[in-house]
Amino acid sequence: MAATKGGLIPHSNMLGGAMGSSGTQQFFIKASETANFFQGDLCLLDGNGEIQPSTAVTDVRTIGVFQGCQYVDNNGDTKFSNTYNETITDGSTIAHIVTNPFQVYRIRIANGDANVDTLTRIEIGRNFDIEYNGGDTTTGLSGMCFDSGTSGVTTVAQLKCVGLTNVDGTESPTNSVRATTYSHALVTLMPSISLWTADTGI
Numbered sequence: 001m002a003a004t005k006g007g008l009i010p011h012s013n014m015l016g017g018a019m020g021s022s023g024t025q026q027f028f029i030k031a032s033e034t035a036n037f038f039q040g041d042l043c044l045l046d047g048n049g050e051i052q053p054s055t056a057v058t059d060v061r062t063i064g065v066f067q068g069c070q071y072v073d074n075n076g077d078t079k080f081s082n083t084y085n086e087t088i089t090d091g092s093t094i095a096h097i098v099t100n101p102f103q104v105y106r107i108r109i110a111n112g113d114a115n116v117d118t119l120t121r122i123e124i125g126r127n128f129d130i131e132y133n134g135g136d137t138t139t140g141l142s143g144m145c146f147d148s149g150t151s152g153v154t155t156v157a158q159l160k161c162v163g164l165t166n167v168d169g170t171e172s173p174t175n176s177v178r179a180t181t182y183s184h185a186l187v188t189l190m191p192s193i194s195l196w197t198a199d200t201g202i
Contacts, residue, residue: 007040007135007142008065008105008187015102015162015188024067024096027051029084031093037084038135040142041066042158043097045195047202051095057129057150057158061202062193064099066142083140101196104162106184110145117148118181121164127157127190146185159187 029037030050037043042054045063054062068082071093084093111117114133129150133143150157163186191197 006108007038007144008042008107009040010065010098011104011106011186013104015104023098023100025064025099026094027063027097029069029093029095033084034086036086036135036137037066037069037095038142039066039068039082039140041135041144042130042189043095045202051097054130055132057132060193060198061195062158062189063195064097064103064189065105067096067098069093069095081140083135083137085137099196101189101191101194104186104188106165106167106186107144107146107159109148109183109185111148114143114145116183118183119148119161119164119185120179120181121176122178123161123185124163126161127155128159128161128185128187129157130159146187156190156192158190158193159185160190161185161187 028050035053037053043051043063043066044054044059044061046052051063068080069084070078070080071088073079109117109119110131129147131145131147133145135141135143146159164182165184165186166182167184
């Protein structure tokens, strides 16, 4: 069975236990953008100060996670959507991005083509990449998953596993046996790919 979609979902806290606000920052989407954005997608910033979707594990200049956009339709009305596609042609489309580099996200664990997978707490502290899957055009939710096949203690990757959970929040690793399995990872974005924590700018 394919994994439940949803991408990177802001968790209730930040790294270190501080309360997360899930606050967003606004960026333009260029008028000629043909790629789709889905809620929960990892995003990049280009040299023009406009966002583009992340599509590969080698991507850098990550600015955060797409939460939706606003634009003016043909009737002059401002519209809000949790997804962006090329039918939205307004040149002033504004994306709302979670940019806090210490925000913790919940993400579905999968292993190949969004196939459901689980992990145990021995993976906490290790690095993982994103598994890129297409978003859901009906719900507007991202198809990005936590790629369980890319674990490594010291290897460079996109995500740092800081905890594990189930979608309903049950079976915390702090009160369960080591062999307990979990369907979702709690992660932060790796400083090495983040525009906000990297030493160099664009």
